[in-house]
Amino acid sequence: MEQEIFLEKESEALLLKFEQIADRLSDKGYAIIDNFLQPDEVRNLLEVLQLHQEEGTFKKAGIGPAESVTVNRQVRGDFIRWIEPSEALPPTQVFLDRMHEILRYINRTCFLGLKDFEFHFTVYPPGTVYQRHIDQFRTDDHRRLSFICYLNEDWQHENGGNLRLYLPNEDGTEEEVDVLPIAGRLACFRADMIPHEVLAANRHRYSLTGWMLDQLNELTFL
C-alpha cells in the first residue's frame, strides 16, 4: 500500500517535470530540469558508464571526416559510447523508457512529430571542451531536440564544465545562460536554434547525451 502511494507520488512528480519540459521548450526553446534523475538512478547509470569504460567501448567523438585529428581535438574533446537499445543494461533501459515517455508526451503537447531518439554516454576528461556549435548542423538533419542528463555527483561551481547556451534575442543580440552539470539535472533545447558550448572542467564530466529525431533512428544514416 505504502509502496503504491509512493509510486503514485513518483509518477505525479515525473508528470510535472514532463509538463515543465514541454512548456519551457515551446516558450523559450530550452528547459533545465533539476532532479530529473533520482540519486540512485544517477549512481546506477554511472556504474554502467564505468563498466563501458572498462570494456574499452568509448570512442573519441568526431565532428566530420574532413577535419584533422588535431583540429578535431580542439573543437571537441569528449569520448562517447552509443547506446544500442536492444543491448541496454537495466539502468540504461530505465533511462530509455523515460525518454520514450517524454517523446510521447512532447508529441501530444507540442506536435513536433518526433519518431525516435538516439543517446550516448559521454565523458569529457579534465580540460577538454566542445566549442560553440549547433546540433542540427545540416538541413537534412533529423535532430529536433537535444537532451543532456548530467551524472556528476558533488559537482561544485569551482569544478567548471558549464554548458553555455546562447539564446537568440529578436534584436539579433544573444543572451548567455550557464548550466552547471550537476547530477540528476536535465538540459534540453531546440537542436536547430540554440548555439551552445561546453566549457572546460577540472574533473571528469559525465553525462548522457542524445537527440529526439523526426525519423526512425536506423534511417538517419541513409
Ligand SMILES: O=C(O)CCC(=O)C(=O)O
Ligand atoms: O554536455 C553538454 O552539456 C553538451 C554536449 C553537446 O553540446 C553535444 O554533445 O552536442
Ligand SMILES: [Fe+2]
Ligand atoms: Fe551540442
